[in-house]
Amino acid sequence: MKKKLRIGCGAGFSGDRLEPALILTQHGNLDYLVLECLAERTIALAQKRKQQDPNAGYDILLERRIEGLLPLLIQHGTRLITNMGAANPISGAKKILEIAQGLRLKIKVAVVLGDDVFHHIQGTELSLEGNRALTSYGKLISANAYLGVDTIIPALKTDADIILTGRVADPSLFLAPMVYEFGWDPENADLMGKGTVIGHLMECAGQITGGYFADPVTKPVPNMDILGHPIVEVSQDGLGLISKVEGTGGLINSQTAKEQLLYEVLDPEKYYTPDVIADFRSVRFEEVTTNQIKVSGGSGKSKPETLKVSVGYEAGWIGEGEISYAGANAVERAKLAGEIIKKRIGHHFEEFRIDYIGQSSLHGESLSYGSSPYEIRLRIAGKSNEKSMAQLVGEEVEALYTNGPAGGGGARKYLHEVIGVVSILLNRNQIQPSIQVFES
Amino acid sequence: MSQKLADIAHSRAGDKGNTLVLSLFPLDDKDYELLVEKVTAEKVKHHLAHQLKGPITRHEIPELQALLFTCENALASGVTTSLAMDAHGKSLSYALLEMAI
Numbered sequence: 001m002k003k004k005l006r007i008g009c010g011a012g013f014s015g016d017r018l019e020p021a022l023i024l025t026q027h028g029n030l031d032y033l034v035l036e037c038l039a040e041r042t043i044a045l046a047q048k049r050k051q052q053d054p055n056a057g058y059d060i061l062l063e064r065r066i067e068g069l070l071p072l073l074i075q076h077g078t079r080l081i082t083n084m085g086a087a088n089p090i091s092g093a094k095k096i097l098e099i100a101q102g103l104r105l106k107i108k109v110a111v112v113l114g115d116d117v118f119h120h121i122q123g124t125e126l127s128l129e130g131n132r133a134l135t136s137y138g139k140l141i142s143a144n145a146y147l148g149v150d151t152i153i154p155a156l157k158t159d160a161d162i163i164l165t166g167r168v169a170d171p172s173l174f175l176a177p178m179v180y181e182f183g184w185d186p187e188n189a190d191l192m193g194k195g196t197v198i199g200h201l202m203e204c205a206g207q208i209t210g211g212y213f214a215d216p217v218t219k220p221v222p223n224m225d226i227l228g229h230p231i232v233e234v235s236q237d238g239l240g241l242i243s244k245v246e247g248t249g250g251l252i253n254s255q256t257a258k259e260q261l262l263y264e265v266l267d268p269e270k271y272y273t274p275d276v277i278a279d280f281r282s283v284r285f286e287e288v289t290t291n292q293i294k295v296s297g298g299s300g301k302s303k304p305e306t307l308k309v310s311v312g313y314e315a316g317w318i319g320e321g322e323i324s325y326a327g328a329n330a331v332e333r334a335k336l337a338g339e340i341i342k343k344r345i346g347h348h349f350e351e352f353r354i355d356y357i358g359q360s361s362l363h364g365e366s367l368s369y370g371s372s373p374y375e376i377r378l379r380i381a382g383k384s385n386e387k388s389m390a391q392l393v394g395e396e397v398e399a400l401y402t403n404g405p406a407g408g409g410g411a412r413k414y415l416h417e418v419i420g421v422v423s424i425l426l427n428r429n430q431i432q433p434s435i436q437v438f439e440s
Numbered sequence: 441m442s443q444k445l446a447d448i449a450h451s452r453a454g455d456k457g458n459t460l461v462l463s464l465f466p467l468d469d470k471d472y473e474l475l476v477e478k479v480t481a482e483k484v485k486h487h488l489a490h491q492l493k494g495p496i497t498r499h500e501i502p503e504l505q506a507l508l509f510t511c512e513n514a515l516a517s518g519v520t521t522s523l524a525m526d527a528h529g530k531s532l533s534y535a536l537l538e539m540a541i
Contacts, residue, residue, distance in 0.1 A: 040457075041520045129457050129518075212452065212530075218467060219450060255450065255465070258504055262463035264454035266510050268501050281501050297503075315521050353523040361525050363535045364490035381523040420521045423457070 002031070002181045007174055008231045010069075011035040012205030014042050014059055018068060020205065020229035020248075025072040027245045028231050032177045033073065035065065035082035036170050036203050043167055044312025044419045046087035047142035058092030059084035066099050073161065074105055081152070081173050085111060085164040087142065093164050093438045100440040107440050110160035112151050114433030115167040117309060117426060118143040127311075127422040134311055137420055142312035145426055148274025148303070150186060151433035152176035158437050167310065169273040171199025174232075182236045186303075192276035193300025194238030197283055200271070201242065201260050201295065205229045208242065208260040209250035223249025232295075240295040241288065252293050254285045274307050274428070276300035306425035315420035318383050319390030321397025322357075323404075323411040326375040331359060333405035334378045340404055341380050341396050348389055349382040377410075383418065391415050446537035449475060453533040460492070460514035460529045462536050464507040472505040478541045484509055487539045491532065509536075 008030045010021025014037040025033055037059045050057025059065075062084045073080055085092040093109040100107045121143045123135035134140060144167035153176055155163045165173075175195040178184060184191045201208055208230050210221035221227075228248025233241040242252055261283055265271055271278040282297040321341075325333045338354040346352045355361035357377035360368040382393045394413020401408055445451075445464075448471045454461040464479060466472045481498040494513030501508065515529045516522040526532070 044520075215450070218446070258465055258506055259450070259452040259463060261504070262454075262461070262501075262506060262508050263452055264456055264461055265508065266456060266459065266461060267497075268499050268508055282503055284503065318523065351517075351523050355525055357525070362531050363488075366490050367535055367538055379525065383521070383523055418521055421457070421518075 001183055003236055005032070005177060005181050005234045006030050006231060007032045007034060007177060007202065007234065009034050009036065009202045009205045009229055011037055011065070012203060012207060013037065013039060014061065016205060018061070018065060020227070021065065022068055022072060023245050023248060024229055024231065025069060025076055025078050030076070030078045030231065033078050033080050034173045034202070035080065035084060036173060036205070037061070038083040038086055038167060040310050040421045041419060043086055043144050043310065044142050044421055047312060048419060050087045051141070055091045057088030058086050058095065062092055062095060063099065066096050070100060070103060070105055070107070074107070079161060079163070081163045081177065083165045083168055083173065085166045087116070087166065089113065089164050089166050090436065096162060096164070097438055097440045105440065107162065108158065108160040109162045109164055109438045110155035110158045111436045111438070112147065112155050112163065112165040112168065112433065113436060114151060114431055115144045115147050117145045117431060120426065120430055121311065125424045127424060129422050134313070134422065134424065137422060138313040138315055140311060140313050141419070143309050145307045145309045145431055146274055147307070147431070147433060148172045149176040149179050153180050155435045156180040158435065160437060169275070170203040171196045171273055172275055174199030174202050175275055178234055186275065189276050189300040189302055191238050192303070193278040194298045195234070196271065196273055196276055196278040196300065197261070197280060197298035198232055198234060198240040198295060201257060202230055202232055204260060204263065206250070207263065208256050209244050209252055210256055211250070213256050213259055219255065221251045225249060241292060242295060243292045252291045253287055254293065257285045257293055257295070272304055272308070274303065276303050305428060307428050307431060309424050309426045311422050311424060313420045313422070315418040316383055316385040317387045317390035318381060318416055318418050319393035320379065320381045320414040321394040321411065322377055322379045323397055323400055323408045324375060324377045325405065325407055327407065330374065330376045331356065331372060333407065334376045337378050337400050337404045337408060338380065340400065345382070345392055345396055349384055351383040353381045355379040443541050444537065445479065445539045445541055449537060451533035451536050453530050455515055455519060455528050458513055458515050458518040460511040460532060462509040462511065462533060464509070464536065466505060469505050475507055476500060479507060479539070481509065483539065484536065488532070488535060491535070
């Protein structure tokens with residue numbers, strides 16, 4: 001049994017940079033590398049891709065990430081745990097084997113299944129967000145339950161080089177190797193709470209090393225162009241030491257750690273995961289040396305009886321159009337342009353929005369102090385169940401070139417399909433997790 | 441001289457569906473009590489009234505010298521379906537830091 005465990009986080013979202021994972025594997029002396037690539041909406045979009053092509057639906061960057069990583073993982077004996085399986089972990093595993101064969105590498109991939117609970121959903125379940133029946137939102141396209149460490153540990157026991165999952169709770173990706181390697185009792189809520197704290201600090205990768213943190217005036221972060229991702233060294237008693245590879249950019253200190261600890265946390269006393277209800281209030285940070293921080297404290301209460309399920313539905317289309325005005329009376333001309341479009345098509349949309357970029361597009365009029373910039377960009381957005389109606393937004397804005405105020409330039413139009421996401425709770429005994437092993 | 445929160449505090453925004461989470465920390469630990477006193481849930485609600493359409497809960501976490509505001513119905517229906525430019529509300533930490541204290 002290991003006394004210490006080194007886990008790196010090489011990606012904190014699907015579109016994250018590729019190279020930090022390579023650097024971590026090569027220089028991090030890792031036991032495990034985690035790639036967290038699945039947001040709430042990412043899996044619904046992946047389900048949509050799978051509907052169109054039964055072999056698709058795993059992470060879009062899976063091939064590029066694995067091609068670069070595989071030789072390094074084998075060379076350094078580092079196991080990979082990742083939710084890049086998204087909506088189709090089996091096809092993802094087959095793709096990984098194909099890449100391994102191309103590189104003449106022998107590997108074993110264990111796939112965690114059971115998060116897809118679409119066939120369990122009746123449509124009459126009430127959403128947590130609006131207390132409305134699911135079917136009232138629109139055509140349902142996916143339902144994925146957040147699985148916990150109990151579903152990942154059987155995969156770790158197969159000695160697979162890569163553990164590929166669909167929807168699991170993000171901190172569980174880190175907690176699972178701790179429970180497995182240290183022989184923790186999953187009913188020990190205190191240890192599960194401590195491990196969850198560490199997992200939560202790590203899951204967003206660069207967000208604890210200075211990303212989404214830096215402010216050059218109050219919170220300067222060095223060398224962000226080569227921002228490194230975090231490594232945690234966990235000991236058997238649930239203490240963590242967070243650092244990064246020497247020579248990479250970024251910053252780890254109490255400030256970055258505190259911001260990340262509370263990130264997306266609704267209640268610091270009750271952080272729900274499938275493994276535990278963690279309590280973050282007693283977490284302590286101690287700066288050991290430059291870019292190295294000790295995490296202690298944190299606790300938890302028993303695991304919840306229900307699992308959260310993200311349900312995806314078709315929510316129509318969003319159309320957008322943008323155009324810029326500059327110089328004398330730029331704001332007044334942009335506002336005239338906005339009024340023209342509102343009069344022409346605004347009444348066709350349930351939701352319609354006019355933004356003046358550079359003036360009031362982010363925080364409304366109240367915080368924008370009526371500033372008068374040299375240039376201003378008008379942005380109009382409308383949502384509709386009709387694709388053609390959403391498309392009209394951009395077309396109407398483009399027509400401002402010749403039908404609107406003087407001097408409009410740089411019109412752009414966008415159209416995209418909207419996948420909505422709401423949540424329900426499902427009793428955990430309704431979920432049948434399983435694993436499947438593939439070898440090259 | 442009037443001061444802004446940005447002069448003495450830092451903040452991070454997070455989102456869960458249509459709920460916005462704003463954490464707030466003093467840049468210097470000695471200012472934590474000042475934040476507790478000045479930055480009430482009511483003041484945050486008033487300051488960001490254009491954006492925060494639901495109830496706000498403030499959590500005090502003295503061990504971390506931190507405040508956490510959980511703001512319901514604050515993200516124009518949430519990331520995937522919102523028409524807002526900043527659908528995640530990621531820029532709202534800096535809207536909070538504009539508050540005068």
